[in-house]
Amino acid sequence: MTNKIVAIQGNHPSTLNPITDTSIFLANEIQDKYKIFYYEPKNLSIINGKVIAKGYFISFNYNSKKFFKIIKKQNLNLENCKFILIRQDPPFNLEYISTTYILDHLKKKVKIINDPTSIRNISEKLYSAKYKKFMPNTLFSQDLIEIKKIFSKNNKIIIKPIHSYSGNDILLLKKFDQKKIKKFIKIHDHIMIQSFLPKIEKGDKRVFIINGKVVGAISRIPKKGSYLSNMSKGAMPVNTKLTNKEMVISKIIAKDLKKENIFFSGIDFIDQKLNGDINVTSPTGLKTLFDLSNINLAKTFWKELKA
Incomplete structure (x- = not known):
């Protein structure tokens, strides 16, 4: 019987920002029902034919200054997990690719989000070439x-x-x-x-797609003098709504990504044009949406995944 464990493959928790991080937000939503096991990509191995991760069981607490607590260090056979979330940041380099090949060995036994074969096959920027009519x-x-x-x-x-x-x-x-x-x-x-696209100064729109459905969006306004809408570069998030045009394009891409076996993704618009980033490796922004609107897409994520 599969244990009630959710494994997260990610950057070390000490490098994460709990105010904005989606991995923590997803873990926090489910940790009362599942144990959370956390490991870094470099600590993933195949040993005697088994996929083993050297990591630790962990808990998260938004109300504590130190937002995470390592409960127990362990080498875990990932076959014992119910779900595995691939959540490390790009760059999409050889280490990233190697982890997808390793996790491919588990696909028939454990649900992995996003599918390792799919994220290996979908270059976040090159994949957008098929949507050139929607792009600058x-x-x-x-x-x-x-x-x-x-x-x-x-x-x-x-x-x-x-x-x-x-x-x-x-x-x-x-x-x-x-x-x-x-x-x-x-x-x-x-x-x-x-x-x-000069209207970037008024912000872009990050659209969230879960299980083939367009489920929400935020806008991110670059700081004065900048053309970068990333919150890590100082952009300010605000609530937004999609235009009819943006919704039509988003639904087309959502349908395609579901066929590609991508469960969770994010796409971006500037001035109603797709900017060419199809985020499938570790999409983010769910915590920010919750803080802005009280819409909890972590609940949607786990409901859709368990369904």
Whole structure:
């Protein structure tokens, strides 16, 4: 019989911000019914054919200054879990890929969110190429000639690493700077090049999708002088509603992601245009939505998952 254990594969709890972190929010919602086991990706192994994680049982408490308490350290056979949540931050590097291959061994025995094969197959930015008609002018390339062409049609360009996260390493360029772009490509290989949407100053919209359903959204307004809407970069979250256009696009993507076996995801809009980030590795924002609106999508998450 499967034990009542939920395992979370994530960054060390000491690095998390309880005010905004979705992993803590999800764990807090379920910890009165399930034991929470926490481990870091580097501590995942296959030993004698079994998937073993070196970690600890843990509890979370929003009312305590130290918001987590390690109860018991243990090497756990993850077959004994009811659910496993893959929640570490990108970058989507070889360690991330290796953990998906390891967890693939458990898929027929334990429910894993999101499905390890699916998150390996869906590049958060490259997957959006199939939705180009909903996006600003976008190019994925290392080709300087092609990159220069997009500059000739736009006054300002955003360039992004394909496998980064949380607004890291994003550049706004007002002209074609070959030296700077070559250096960027040398570090990141293929990059995402996109026409700049000036209405970002009024905020983007993060849409939450659970089990193929569009379940909520928040807006994030960049701090003055910034073009980054990530809360980790100082953006301010506010309540929002989706326009009819945004809802139609969101439902199309939600339906596709359900077919891809993605249970929990987040997508972003700027000025009613999909900005090209299909967040499937460790979507966040549920705690912020709760604080803004008292809508608890952690309840929705676990209800849909257990159903």
